[in-house]
Amino acid sequence: MIDMHVTLPGGLHPLTLNNPVMTASGTFGYGVEFTPYGDLTKLGGIVVKGLSLAPRRGNPMPRVAETPCGMLNAVGLQNDGVDYFVRTTLPKLPWREVPIVANLYACDPGEFGELAAVLAAEEGVAALEVNISCPNVKEGGVIFGQDPRQAAKVTEAVKMRAGSKPVIVKLSPNVTDIAHMARAVEDAGADVLSCINTLTGMGVDINTRKPLLANVVGGLSGPAIKPVALRCVWQVAKAVSIPVIGIGGITSAEDVLEFLLVGAHAVQVGTANFIRPDFVFRLVDDLAALCERMGIEQWDDFRGTLKV
Numbered sequence: 001m002i003d004m005h006v007t008l009p010g011g012l013h014p015l016t017l018n019n020p021v022m023t024a025s026g027t028f029g030y031g032v033e034f035t036p037y038g039d040l041t042k043l044g045g046i047v048v049k050g051l052s053l054a055p056r057r058g059n060p061m062p063r064v065a066e067t068p069c070g071m072l073n074a075v076g077l078q079n080d081g082v083d084y085f086v087r088t089t090l091p092k093l094p095w096r097e098v099p100i101v102a103n104l105y106a107c108d109p110g111e112f113g114e115l116a117a118v119l120a121a122e123e124g125v126a127a128l129e130v131n132i133s134c135p136n137v138k139e140g141g142v143i144f145g146q147d148p149r150q151a152a153k154v155t156e157a158v159k160m161r162a163g164s165k166p167v168i169v170k171l172s173p174n175v176t177d178i179a180h181m182a183r184a185v186e187d188a189g190a191d192v193l194s195c196i197n198t199l200t201g202m203g204v205d206i207n208t209r210k211p212l213l214a215n216v217v218g219g220l221s222g223p224a225i226k227p228v229a230l231r232c233v234w235q236v237a238k239a240v241s242i243p244v245i246g247i248g249g250i251t252s253a254e255d256v257l258e259f260l261l262v263g264a265h266a267v268q269v270g271t272a273n274f275i276r277p278d279f280v281f282r283l284v285d286d287l288a289a290l291c292e293r294m295g296i297e298q299w300d301d302f303r304g305t306l307k308v
């Protein structure tokens, strides 16, 4: 029987997960909302909804729409702000039993650093995940996740204030060369990479002649993006020496193994949480059963063993 634990090396303190199945930011609330559906301590780790320094109201409705093989969202990182999270939500989470990863969102490197400092001081926060796909940045309107120099600046700013917490940088697929981005943030001090965030997309209604989202464009997620995500994880894992967490369209234990096969140490599950709120809890059992059937006894024997 496989020992499901996963250690993500790097940083002053490696991040140890109960198993490779984490939840993806923005799709699992702050975790507490899912307690009616399963035991949170069963999960590998919980990545909470994106946090900003000040509360954010998010974008106008409608801000989510279904597509034949996934969903579009332009929620706009609505949240109550980091102080509310630290005071009210974090104490309700079983952080001693399951690693809680804070997902950070800010509009300039200084603000990212401030946010990192607040969260680094919290014992209940196991690691910081940096969302570098902010569309409203001060410096020339570039998107952090698309410019390697900007991505490196944000990574450095967070790393400087993160203390001993591991820093995970979440990469955007909306780039020409994701391996180049990955190397830039690795060089800037990232301990772990996660990929991918959503792909830019849109949907329209021919009857109303309106876009499906008030924001017109949004992020595409779900099974439609899995092949893109696998390709990104494969390219990134080959390009860097730090661990990679795979994200994108996971809906089964087989999908998890696909991401590990192309080089991921762990995965995050997003859109599937909206389809079945108990999905991730079952996925942990399904994964253990699948490993048993396939005779996989150690993650190290399987990870990155794709034959090309």
Ligand SMILES: Cc1cc2nc3c(=O)[nH]c(=O)nc-3n(C[C@H](O)[C@H](O)[C@H](O)COP(=O)(O)O)c2cc1C
Residues within 6 Å of the ligand: 024, 025, 026, 027, 049, 050, 051, 071, 073, 075, 077, 103, 130, 131, 170, 196, 197, 198, 220, 221, 222, 223, 225, 247, 248, 249, 250, 268, 269, 270, 271, 272
């Ligand atoms: C409604 C919604 C909200 C999201 N909010 C965040 C967020 O706050 N921060 C972030 O880094 N990613 C966010 N994401 C991206 C997901 O964490 C994940 O990277 C993406 O959905 C791909 O995984 P999936 O195909 O399993 O959903 C959000 C995705 C959705 C669908």
